[in-house]
Amino acid sequence: MMNTQPVKAIIVGGGHRSLTYAALAEQSPELLQIVGVAEPDPGRRQMIAERFSIPEAHCYETAALLAEAPKFADAVINGTMDHIHVETAVPLLRAGYDMLLEKPFAVNEAQARLLVKTAKDCGRRVMTCFVLRYAPFYRKIKELILNGAVGEILSIQTNEYVSYHHMSTSHVRGKWRNSEQCHSSMLLAKCCHDVDLMMWLMAETQPVLVSSFGCNQQFRPDHAPRNAGTRCIVDCPLVDTCLYSAKRLYLDHPDRWSWYVWDALEHLPNPTLEDKAELLKTSPYGVCAYKSDNNVVDHQTVSVSFASGATGVHCMIGGASAGKRTIHITGTKGEIDGEFEAGRLTLSEIDPSPGCEHRDTVFDLRVENDTHGGGDLDLTRDFLACVRGETPSVSCTDIQDSLAGHLVVFLADRSMECGGVPQPVIL
Numbered sequence: 001m002m003n004t005q006p007v008k009a010i011i012v013g014g015g016h017r018s019l020t021y022a023a024l025a026e027q028s029p030e031l032l033q034i035v036g037v038a039e040p041d042p043g044r045r046q047m048i049a050e051r052f053s054i055p056e057a058h059c060y061e062t063a064a065l066l067a068e069a070p071k072f073a074d075a076v077i078n079g080t081m082d083h084i085h086v087e088t089a090v091p092l093l094r095a096g097y098d099m100l101l102e103k104p105f106a107v108n109e110a111q112a113r114l115l116v117k118t119a120k121d122c123g124r125r126v127m128t129c130f131v132l133r134y135a136p137f138y139r140k141i142k143e144l145i146l147n148g149a150v151g152e153i154l155s156i157q158t159n160e161y162v163s164y165h166h167m168s169t170s171h172v173r174g175k176w177r178n179s180e181q182c183h184s185s186m187l188l189a190k191c192c193h194d195v196d197l198m199m200w201l202m203a204e205t206q207p208v209l210v211s212s213f214g215c216n217q218q219f220r221p222d223h224a225p226r227n228a229g230t231r232c233i234v235d236c237p238l239v240d241t242c243l244y245s246a247k248r249l250y251l252d253h254p255d256r257w258s259w260y261v262w263d264a265l266e267h268l269p270n271p272t273l274e275d276k277a278e279l280l281k282t283s284p285y286g287v288c289a290y291k292s293d294n295n296v297v298d299h300q301t302v303s304v305s306f307a308s309g310a311t312g313v314h315c316m317i318g319g320a321s322a323g324k325r326t327i328h329i330t331g332t333k334g335e336i337d338g339e340f341e342a343g344r345l346t347l348s349e350i351d352p353s354p355g356c357e358h359r360d361t362v363f364d365l366r367v368e369n370d371t372h373g374g375g376d377l378d379l380t381r382d383f384l385a386c387v388r389g390e391t392p393s394v395s396c397t398d399i400q401d402s403l404a405g406h407l408v409v410f411l412a413d414r415s416m417e418c419g420g421v422p423q424p425v426i427l
Ligand SMILES: NC(=O)c1ccc[n+]([C@@H]2O[C@H](COP(=O)([O-])OP(=O)(O)OC[C@H]3O[C@@H](n4cnc5c(N)ncnc54)[C@H](O)[C@@H]3O)[C@@H](O)[C@H]2O)c1
Pocket: 012, 013, 014, 015, 016, 017, 018, 038, 039, 040, 041, 044, 061, 062, 063, 064, 079, 080, 081, 082, 084, 088, 102, 103, 104, 129, 130, 131, 189, 372
């Protein structure tokens, strides 16, 4: 018999990502009910308890304490940071919870295999938040491939252009700037989505070899403009003109990336511009973009050889004028070409009729007001269907199915460290 009760879930790690998924409980209470929280920050814990009417008895300081308590929900939404996904997930899977787990689900191969094995041994469903698989744009590409529209795939090329302000906020000054601190490389933190999409779209075959090149070319002291200070609004004469001035990026655009840049002010009900300027004098977001303690690459190219003979290439370029993802797939019968942000996709088929060269079909798959092209809440709905025992969609990011993408990322980074030496993929 079909289960028609809402899935009961606990938020583990009450940051902005968990709350994005948990918001479905407010939109569709018949699908999801938030019944507990595990979050070390007392302010966040209280805010979440109040927002979802969670009793004190179901509020925990950590995932470990929650795992020790008797089970009181079906599932967990795990939105902790990258490097603690596995240590927080394993005890909760053993305690019997299914899990929606943020990407990357692990930060190295040993951890990734441990988590996949634990999920299997415990018989738990774990879905990774590869939200882009759910965006109508990428779903359409998958549908076209499954319908044979381009024939056998010969080549898949994807590009991610990370805008200069996104690059500055996340990977030069922000949480993913230094892999020794956050334990994620640039490719893992930013492009595990793109590599996952490549593996998902190429599911008819398997990756066999990976190589990669990349470096941090721009965001280093020898590229700092002449006379640059160390902190934009403290000692830099270029504060009004530098492309990466924290004043220009954050005070002139105080709402952009606010959940990262003004994180430290979230205890204030309405922080003023003066509060923000004061914070930039001491926070990592106010450091000169060329003199930060970042160590991640600003561009990287990954090449994949597949068992079928097909090849895949993904290029990540950080510091672009605007954020953009593009894709071009060439098959034996035609091609797919598109730009994600524009929601524009063109299928070009080789036309067998006399005189015609090719036939183009254009799809408009724009989605307004969603950071992942419509993917966030559709992924949550699919996870809930999975927990209810229903057949998940073709986008389903089951952890076993998310392993290949993670392994390719780890191997690409290893290859890059070895000057591009190809690395064999052992799934
Ligand atoms: N799917 C996507 O497209 C996407 C986009 C952005 C970020 N992410 C990923 O989402 C994750 C969360 O990012 P965020 O910016 O929301 O992070 P965040 O730092 O805002 O939230 C993480 C929360 O986990 C809490 N926490 C720490 N230790 C804990 C423990 N032992 N038990 C329970 N909670 C604990 C922290 O106090 C914090 O509130 C990251 O892995 C990030 O890479 C995914």
